[in-house]
Amino acid sequence: MITIRNGAPADEFFLKEMTYQAIYSPKGGGFLPRKVLEEAAIRRYYADFGREGDLAFVALSDGQAVGAVWIRFATAAPKGYGFVRADVPELTIAVLPTFRGRGIGKALLERMLTQLRATGLVAVSLSVARSNPARGLYERYGFRVLKKQKNSCTMLIG
Numbered sequence: 001m002i003t004i005r006n007g008a009p010a011d012e013f014f015l016k017e018m019t020y021q022a023i024y025s026p027k028g029g030g031f032l033p034r035k036v037l038e039e040a041a042i043r044r045y046y047a048d049f050g051r052e053g054d055l056a057f058v059a060l061s062d063g064q065a066v067g068a069v070w071i072r073f074a075t076a077a078p079k080g081y082g083f084v085r086a087d088v089p090e091l092t093i094a095v096l097p098t099f100r101g102r103g104i105g106k107a108l109l110e111r112m113l114t115q116l117r118a119t120g121l122v123a124v125s126l127s128v129a130r131s132n133p134a135r136g137l138y139e140r141y142g143f144r145v146l147k148k149q150k151n152s153c154t155m156l157i158g
Contacts, residue, residue, distance in 0.1 A: 067099060
């Protein structure tokens with residue numbers, strides 16, 4: 001059974017792992033080395049989680065964290081891959097590989113979007129690989145392509 005709880009600063013290590021899992025690799029191969037997590041452009045997604053404006057939800061299966069969705073506002077350079085504007089947070093979402101395809105990502109995304117709407121924040125951006133099947137999930141929830149890069153695109157809702 002999957003449950004979803006609020007994220008907290010203590011989840012930073014798990015969000016670091018989820019940042020790595022969010023880096024899309026077609027067919028699960030050719031993953032980047034984990035040292036990529038220490039690059040400033042990647043660290044900005046998880047480092048010092050718990051700053052003002054940070055919001056996360058963590059999916060649990062039998063008490064084990066298996067997925068997460070979170071938003072962060074860009075506060076300094078480097079901006080995130082899905083950066084649009086300073087007043088629009090960037091969303092990151094990932095599920096551990098062995099738990100994918102079970103609706104966990106959908107449940108996490110719904111929880112985040114419901115929470116954001118309840119607080120009056122309707123604009124959220126993200127970056128997704130153009131070939132990532134998750135792109136269809138984002139489109140079903142109202143995200144639209146704002147900017148295309150070579151292998152990825154920036155999407156925005158709101």
